[in-house]
Amino acid sequence: MGSTFKEKVLGGPSKPNNVRNLISEGAIPLEFEGGDRLLPKFNIAQPTLEQLCLPWKECLVVKILRKNIGYLTMRYRLHTLWKLQGGFELIDISQGYFMVKFDLVADREKVMQGWPWMLFDHYLIVRPWSPEFMAADAKVDSTLVWVRFPGLRMVFYDESVLLTIASAIGKPIKVDLNTLNMTRGRFARVCVEIRLDQPVVGKFNLNGIWYNVEYEGLHLLCASCGCYGHIMRNCSRTLSTQE
Known part of the structure; x- marks a missing residue:
């Protein structure tokens, strides 16, 4: 059975974790807007944020310019297009965007350096993942x-x-x-x-x-x-x- 996207990102099989109280630790302080408990506000401390982002830094975000296709079609087409030495994991993150995690660093470099890629006669946008990326707000400019x-x-x-x-x-x-x-x-x-x-x-x-x-x-x-x-x-x- 192949690895899941989570296992490839985190570097191993999922294991039960000891749940931490991040509020009491000060890692994710909680405040209330105007003292209203119905308006909770969190602000993840920078060291905690950097730790959360670390496993994702080698991921890429891809999208076909002005064309949306399904997960299975995208996975098959990327496999055929890229012709990688190792495997990769794909996850649909909505709005036509997909996140990719490669088994081999060389395959990631091949994809990054092989631009421009095309699928269905449309350009495939390839971007390194960043902590600020949100599919709903992302704009291809x-x-x-x-x-x-x-x-x-x-x-x-x-x-x-x-x-x-x-x-x-x-x-x-x-x-x-x-x-x-x-x-x-x-x-x-x-x-x-x-x-x-x-x-x-x-x-x-x-x-x-x-x-x-x-x-x-x-x-x-x-x-x-x-x-x-x-x-x-x-x-x-x-x-x-x-x-």
């Missing part, structure tokens, strides 16, 4: 994407040149190997981290010639304002001009 520069002359298929161009689009991450090796000439391909709450760059000029920028896997790019997440007929800018 940036992602790694592959951008293409179609028709770019191959004389410019230089890593430094391409990363410099990409820096005007977002945070440049890496150049696709097929582009670096010049095995494909229809377009140059670069991985860039972009903001999803800001308009994207649609074209750039290089030595007097304008080139288009294409974004892979972003299915909702507004042709009016250039922002991700809606189409032109639902754009506030378009609607305001029609009033």
Whole structure:
């Protein structure tokens, strides 16, 4: 029988614990808002909080951008996509987010360094877990994407040149190997981290010639304002001009 998510996080089988009175210990002080017992307030002391967080620090949080799928489908797809040496445990934490704990540190590094990943032609958001993460309040405001520069002359298929161009689009991450090796000439391909709450760059000029920028896997790019997440007929800018 495989290990549970709890066992993998905590590093061993679950054992009965001696329940501590954390209030009397001062680890989790209790107060009442305005002296009202119906409004209890807890404030976990920093040493206690750090101890609670320690086993979770190697977990990752994943979510498919603008698409929700079930637990079993996500687990199967991640297993097929990542092709890890060891196993991993997955837990559904609502709002389309999943937490992942890996058996091997090398597998975690592979996932972190292998960005961007895609499932069902949508980007898989991968983030290190943090104590502040709450699925209900989490907002995906940036992602790694592959951008293409179609028709770019191959004389410019230089890593430094391409990363410099990409820096005007977002945070440049890496150049696709097929582009670096010049095995494909229809377009140059670069991985860039972009903001999803800001308009994207649609074209750039290089030595007097304008080139288009294409974004892979972003299915909702507004042709009016250039922002991700809606189409032109639902754009506030378009609607305001029609009033």
